[in-house]
Amino acid sequence: MAWYHSYFKGLPQRAWKLHQNEEYTDFEVDFLRDVLEIKEGNRILDVLSGYGRHAIPLAEAGCELTCIDISTEYCEELQAAVNSKQLDIDVICADVLGYNFPEKSFNAAYCFGNSFSFFPRRETQQLITAVANTLKKGGYYAIQTENLAESILPNFQTRNWMPVKEGIIYLAENDYRPEEGYIEAEQTFISGAESVTHMVRQHIYTLSEISYMFETAGLQVTGTFGNLEADPFVLGDEQLYLIARKL
Incomplete structure (x- = not known):
């Protein structure tokens, strides 16, 4: 069983x-509205949605959301928000790799929250293709990743730590495996007095590799940005926002 099946619960989930x-x-929601060309009434797929921090404001703006995530805690939290606010959000608690979405159903899709690196190459291609198939012609797919x-590699750190909030401390010891292409x-x-430790595997791809996987799935990459101001991505930027369009 992959690490992310049990990671997002308890202390790590709260942190x-x-x-x-x-x-x-x-700002990210405004960015999504722009690059996905979102209009009121659009059907939008949120891949690995977490507790719905992007989906909720989009639904409040009149869009129809489908959210999928593997974390029971996040899905329950999102469903509670949907019920209390009467939002048009369908919450699916499942492994996205094993879920069959209806084809040509969505005007747009996105995967934010630094979740894109969870899967090895074959499964990543599988996911991109599945999302592409569920988009209507001309629909956009946006991803965000820090991995x-x-x-990552220009300033790779083998150890790092940071305070979060509410007294939580995060520590990590990282081992990059170049042959396999993951950390x-x-x-x-x-x-x-509480301490929780997980082994996590993040798969590292170059921008060229990701672009190739999108193109293989029938998606044309239309933008690669290093920030929400839409500056072109360059070596060393801390994150990537990639936009692609269904051909």
Whole structure:
């Protein structure tokens, strides 16, 4: 069983949510509205949606969302928000790799939250192709990742740590495996007397490799940006926003 099946619960799940910046999320939602050419009434697929930090404001703006995530805790939290706010969001708690989406159903799709690197090459291609098949012709697919080779490798750190919020400390020991193309990380979260450790595997691709996988799936890459101001991605940028269009 892959690491992400059991990672997003308890202390790691709480730490990840606390680490998110609400103002930056608002900027990302505005960015999505722009690059996905979202209109009121559009059907949108949120891949690995978490607790719905992007989906909820899009639904509040009049879009119809389908959200899929493997974390029971996040799905329950999102469903509670859907029920209380009466939002048009279909919450699916499942492994995205094993889920069959209806073809040509969505006007747009996105995968944000640094989740794109969870899968090895074959499964990543499988996911991109599945999303491409569920898009209507001309629909856009946007991804965000901090685990691009051009972002990670120039300043690779074998150890790092940071305070989160509410007294939580995050520590990581990273081992890059070039033959396999992934980072194996021992991640530890500490909160008072509580400590949780997980082994995490993040698959590292170059921008060229990702672009090729999108093109193989019938998606034309229309933009690769290093920030929400849409500056072109360059070597060393901390993250990538990639936009592609269904041919």
